[in-house]
Amino acid sequence: MLLEPEFLSRLERLSLATRGRMTGAYPGGHRSKRLGSSVDFADWRAYVPGDDFRRIDYQIYARLDRLLVRLYEAEDEVTLQIVLDATSSMNFDSKFETGARVGGALAYLAALHGDRARIWVVDAKGIRPSPWARSRDSAIALFKWLDKVEPGGKGDLPTALKRFASAGGLRGVTVLISDLLTEDWEATLRRMASPGAGGALLHVLSRAELEPAFRGDLLLVDSEAGGTVEVSLSDQVLRQYRKRTAEWMRRVSETCRRRDLHYELVSPDDDLDSLLLVRLREGGLVR
């Protein structure tokens, strides 16, 4: 199975966190943009015929001699939409497996607390969604669906996210799990706009990408696009590579910050417990 039962049991303490109000199709545990029938007072408004008499604030009527109706906060479910990059570049160093596990874990904890979650997989065929996970059982079914996904092929993240958005995917919390190793990474992040909803980029990069171990004269072949780069990996070139990579990651992080997206660097070597129970909690994606 994608995630071990022991780990899933530890996830039960967590739930999805949202930074703003959002409207769900069904009542849930998150503050909604709508007013509803929760116990949290929200505002008054003038009584109009047809209002429920029980909501008239008689204390205000006694003091102000006006009929005002008490309004309360509504609580809706949250929709968690996870976009998982399954292109060839993710098919290295267990990057896809790590992304799938993190995505599955987020979907599980969301479903466990009455929210809806599903995972969109981006691969050579485009973008396709998994079934919704609304409960523990449906989350397990999502895991099985995810198990069958074979990463590979050349993907087009901006186009996929455009289709994702047009399919209404940007409602709710959106989490992109990808290495963003594409010239169009900025366009990809632009399409991730989800103001106030608290989206995130889980940036999956392996240690081999951050600290290449090979040396000498090499012809580097792009697993996805097939392009090649001739390099002579001297210490100087590697220093330059590390410097450029760090600079690029800083720019990605900055772009996420500007777009109100939480940025988290994820490595296949990371401990999943530490990632979900500590780092994503501190980042405000879960609580």
Place this chain on the structure above:
Amino acid sequence: MDGLLAPAALASALLAIPILITYMLKARRPRQVIPSTFLWQAATRNVAASRPWDRIRSSVLLILQLLLLAALVLALAQPYRAAPGVAGDHLVLVMDASGSMAATDQLPSRMGIARIEARKLIESLDPGASVSVVSANPRPQVMISSTSSRGEAMKAIEAIEPTEAAADFAEAFLLAESLETPGEPASIALLSDGGLSEEELRLVPPGTIVRKVGTTSSNVAVSGLEVGDGPNGFRALVEIHNFDDDERTVDLSVDVDDVEVASETIEVAADSALERSFELGPLGGRVVASIVSEDNLPQDNAAFAVLERSAPRKILVVGPGNFFLESLLEQIPAAEVDTEEATDDGAGYDLVVYDRAVVPRRVRAPALFIAPKVSPAGVTTSGVIKTPQITYVAADDPLLDQVDLSELAIARTDDVRIPGARTLLGSGDAPLVATWSQGSYRRAFIGFSLNESNLPLQVAFPIFIDHVFSWLTGSEPPSARHAGDPIEIAPLPGTTAIEASIPGGRGQQLLPGQALEDTSSTGFYGLTFFDGEEEIGRRTVALSFPPGESELAPKDISVRPNPARPGLTRTARHPVVVWVLGLALLLLLVEWWWGHGRPGATEITALLRREREPA
């Protein structure tokens, strides 16, 4: 390398440029599939990808290929090594083949080094010059004369092996000079370790090129072996000489007929000799004194001698009687002396002394003639010389060894001529004392009567007579004691032929009176005497290593200049292209091996590792 014969060929070094270009354009990089080249394009934009060619990086293959090209270019330029060359059209090489040239202080041996030096000299000759080779051994000979073939000359040099004897350099130099064309002096080169006597050094042809070999004197030798009578039989006196600068310990053993009769471990101080005496018992035989020593010259680690009991002698004295002579004969041990006044041919006697007697025409025994009344066969008397003055003494003759005749005075002597005789004492042209061989018998002649001289009163008289008797009967100590000395053979009465067996298995037929010249080896020489087909006796002669050859310290050879003789006045250019091509071939093999992934390297490493591990 001192220069190039074709320096223009160095221009072909420009071929290095295409090789370098090939490496710069070479893009045979290993493929490495990575998730994305996105980050690499950014990182290497200014480092590698923007360059139309690669920077040349250190590569073993490139270095090997450049070295290979350098070797080939050098070979094309025909490098040479300059060395003083022999001028002139004719080079005569005198190769020392004495015993010390077998020393191994220089590997493979001094002779091997001399051959190499000889080759260098030959190669330094102008094309077309001829070469002669003389071997300087006990019997020097011309190995090859005036050949223009370098191969033939080297073949002749290779055929020269060091003997176990001293070399006769005087004869060798004579031979070398005889090879010169009159009026056209040849270049003469002596290749030697310097074991020349003072006399021989004076005979070195002026202007001779000297190539000296040998580096050290380190050697221990059995430098002497004397055998003789002792209180309990035979006794041997052995001398061990240590020429080394350090004290040496050697195991000495003395064998008689291959049975060890004595042995001792002895320490010999640096650069000194030590004598040891050993009792050998009453039986005769072949004696070998040998040492076990790790040194540079094993040939001198053994010395040889023969123990022989003299057989009783039957002596006949024919004449009126002589007090001095008879008194002397009585002193000879185991001698039976008969006297006759009448003439007798001496048949059946070991020795006949004709003292003032008529000598028959035919004498059938070795004979000493003292002032004979009638001259024996072969002696012509032309008159009498009164108070003859001694004008000639053969001081080096063994018969005069330890014999001082400086006080000899003679009243009168016969004026005789003896063709073929060796004169021991002479007065003008007349021999006073002479020896010769007649058929299978030896003869000695004293031209004056003992009573008409003071010879019997001389201390040397008994010694002289003993030497003469021994020589006549063939029982004298062998004249040859060291390898290289010819063996003079006293034939037994009736000998018609002698068969000599030489150490090493060779044999040689000799006639009575003929000396055995082929004595360049140490060891025992067997002599078998025949009368017709019948064997009538045997003798053994032992020859040891000449002590002078054991002294290995190389000696300087000073040569007087001779402007007329061509010397090392030419600069010879020795091509070294073969070595350079050899290096190129080696580089090519290494380049192939490296370029093909070093096949076998793993197995070799594993094998070495396995060998290094303890069993």
